[in-house]
Amino acid sequence: MLWFVGLGISGLEGASTSTIQVLKKADMTFFEVFTSPISKQEISKIKKLVKGKLTIAPRWMVEDGKVILELAKKKNVVLLAYGDPYVATTHLELRTRAEQDKIKTRTIHAASAIxxxxxxxxxxxxxxxxxxxxxxxxxxxxxxxxxxxxxxxxxxxxxxxxxxxxxxxxxxxxxxxxxxxxxxxxxxxxxxxxxxxxxxxxxxxxxxxxxxxxxxxxxxxxxxxxxxxxxxxxxxxxxxxxxxxxxxxxxxxxxxxxxxxxIVKISDQMLSRYIPKARGALEEVVKMFKDDKTLSPVIENAQLYIDDAEKFQKEGKEELAVLSIGYAEGLIDALRLSRGIDPWAQSL
Incomplete structure (x- = not known):
């Protein structure tokens, strides 16, 4: 049997009757000291209370768990901790291993400082x-x-x-x-x-x-x-x-x-910079190529993507807004690379 026992936030002073009884009957008690500081005075009190041997268990001993689990197969063993025993994930993992090894487990919950x-x-x-x-x-x-x-x-x-x-x-x-x-x-x-x-x-x-x-x-x-x-x-x-x-x-x-x-969402912080910048860059592109009909579809799509970004942002669809402004910037960059222009510099 392996007991997982919480002492609560006040130590033995606030321990339940069930906790006292389990400690008195245990063949072996492991008192873990890595999730919360324990005073020497508290350890001394517990040592006087427990029936069997008391072992101060550092982190490695509980994480390894082999000694605790091997003893629990034949004896009545307690893993004692301040607070609640399952606030620490290490204890949950040990209980999982115990159940997998067909070791019966019991729990006494208590208040946690957290x-x-x-x-x-x-x-x-x-x-x-x-x-x-x-x-x-x-x-x-x-x-x-x-x-x-x-x-x-x-x-x-x-x-x-x-x-x-x-x-x-x-x-x-x-x-x-x-x-x-x-x-x-x-x-x-x-x-x-x-x-x-x-x-x-x-x-x-x-x-x-x-x-x-x-x-x-x-x-x-x-x-x-x-x-x-x-x-x-x-x-x-x-x-x-x-x-x-x-x-x-x-x-x-x-x-x-x-x-x-x-607090301002990171997406809104990004969009507040990206949308005006993209709109300014697109205005520069329009000035440069207003008479070039071959570029009209590219300019029109860039404009639609910017409009979509603003619409999605207002609707609270930040992911779609960022995606849309990214497409608009991609089209503007395509013009920059293909035509040897830099509308971004003019929009700053």
Whole structure:
């Protein structure tokens, strides 16, 4: 038997009766420490509680899983984790392997810091978009940046989990994460985030020293958030009840506001440049070849494609709009290459 047991966000202090009973009866307990920091005091409490041997399980041991699965074939084994056991994909993969090996599995679910902090911050659960992890390496933030963009376009909130490496006791500081996000904006230039973007930093959720601070990124980047763990939330479209709750539930350094209201779709950013430029280039072509009847079909089709691009954009069909303006540019470029002209230079 292999149990997957969640301790919740308060450790043994908030553990259910079922959790205590399972730990007391287990022949072997593996306590994983790579998804959340665990204090020595908490480990000591659990060691006194469990009946069998307690093993602190690093990431490699759970990912490899061979020792855990082999023992579970004959003994009553527990994989213990903070929060809910299935927030970590590694645990899901281990359970899949256990079931494939005909090892019976059972689960005790519990609150996760990731899900708990949403309510603690005063946000609506159904408005959370795709979560993403911020790593310390700056190049990796392009994925984070576009996840925030996609969530914000939908009006959803972005949950940003900060890197935690138990083996080196490394926690990514929220200030470094924010600085890297702002630096990423300089490279991407899609106007997704800036100093005025409103965000929430939730620290040590579920502990006695829990702290939630909100404000503009320009303010938060100068703020000391204390000891980890921390999570950043960049809200999208705020309901008025969320707006009010943030002001009450957090130390609010700046007035909350709707980040989604200023977001412009990347396709619209492109079209706002491409359509006027293509129309200007086509006007130059018409001036040059207004008397050349052989080019009338090419000019007419280019004009129709530009008109289609504007129509599709108004209808919210951005993909078709970009495709249409691409066809128009292709026809104009064909004239440029075949006739040795450069209408683009004149249209700038």
């Amino acid at each position: 899900t708990s902090l949403i309510g603690e911050c005063g946000l609506h659960h159904y408005k959370i978009g795709r979560p993403v992890t911020i790593m310390r390496e700056l190049p990796s933030l392009a994925t984070v940046y576009y996840t925030i963009y996609e969530n914000m376009v939908k009006g959803s909130h972005s949950l940003l989990i900060l890197e935690f490496d138990n083996s080196s006791n490394f926690f990514l500081d929220p200030r470094d994460a924010i600085s890297n996000l702002l630096e990423t904006e300089k490279g991407q230039k899609r106007n997704v985030i800036d100093q005025s973007t409103f965000a929430i930093v939730a620290s040590r959720i579920g502990s006695k020293s829990q702290k939630i601070i909100s404000g503009k990124l320009g303010t938060l980047v100068k703020t000391d958030f204390g000891k980890p763990p921390h999570t950043i939330i960049i809200p999208g479209r705020l309901h008025f009840t969320e707006h009010d709750a943030i002001k009450i539930f957090s130390t609010c350094l700046d007035e909350p506001f709707d980040n989604s209201s200023k």
